[in-house]
Amino acid sequence: MTSSAPRWAVLLGATVLAVAGCSGDAEPEASPTASASASASSADPTPTPTPTPTEDVEAQVLRSYDAYWAATVAAQRGNPDPALFNGNTADEQRELELQIARDYQASGITREGAPTISGQDVEVTGDQAVVFACVDHSTWLVPQAGGDRIGVVPTTVRVERVAQTWLVTEFVESEADRTC
Numbered sequence: 770m771t772s773s774a775p776r777w778a779v780l781l782g783a784t785v786l787a788v789a790g791c792s793g794d795a796e797p798e799a800s801p802t803a804s805a806s807a808s809a810s811s812a813d814p815t816p817t818p819t820p821t822p823t824e825d826v827e828a829q830v831l832r833s834y835d836a837y838w839a840a841t842v843a844a845q846r847g848n849p850d851p852a853l854f855n856g857n858t859a860d861e862q863r864e865l866e867l868q869i870a871r872d873y874q875a876s877g878i879t880r881e882g883a884p885t886i887s888g889q890d891v892e893v894t895g896d897q898a899v900v901f902a903c904v905d906h907s908t909w910l911v912p913q914a915g916g917d918r919i920g921v922v923p924t925t926v927r928v929e930r931v932a933q934t935w936l937v938t939e940f941v942e943s944e945a946d947r948t949c
Contacts, residue, residue, distance in 0.1 A: 878913065
């Protein structure tokens with residue numbers, strides 16, 4: 770994880786404070802997820818992505834990426850189960866996502882809906898990959914929060930192959946030329 774908190778983590782903190790009563794004008798969403806993966810039940814752990822021998826590397830990366838977002842959506846809907854992140858998220862990023870979900874739960878927050886992810890672009894170099902996507906937060910809501918909603922945000926995530934499994938490792942600042 771980089772030494773400075775990503776933009777979405779700062780916005781997420783503002784959301785928790787807003788819903789807890791510190792400010793009614795904070796932005797309500799901050800962590801991206803995939804709408805295609807949102808159908809995962811908040812009670813069911815996300816299946817561990819298993820590469821097939823003929824599946825290309827980019828498809829493997831995207832499968833882990835989508836499973837990570839399904840886990841994040843489920844966790845922030847009130848199921849902060851570490852098993853959701855098995856096989857798709859590295860330890861430090863998993864702990865960050867679980868802490869966000871626990872903070873939400875402690876504050877009585879349950880997110881509804883799911884963000885929509887589009888324009889995924891995967892760049893693979895050896896055992897490292899970067900996934901850039903446009904994440905529309907307008908349908909992933911904290912019902913109790915007021916204020917302006919976050920719209921579409923360019924998002925970049927690092928993914929690393931560990932023992933033949935691709936794991937999301939961290940969010941990084943999107944390049945200036947990446948727009949949605």
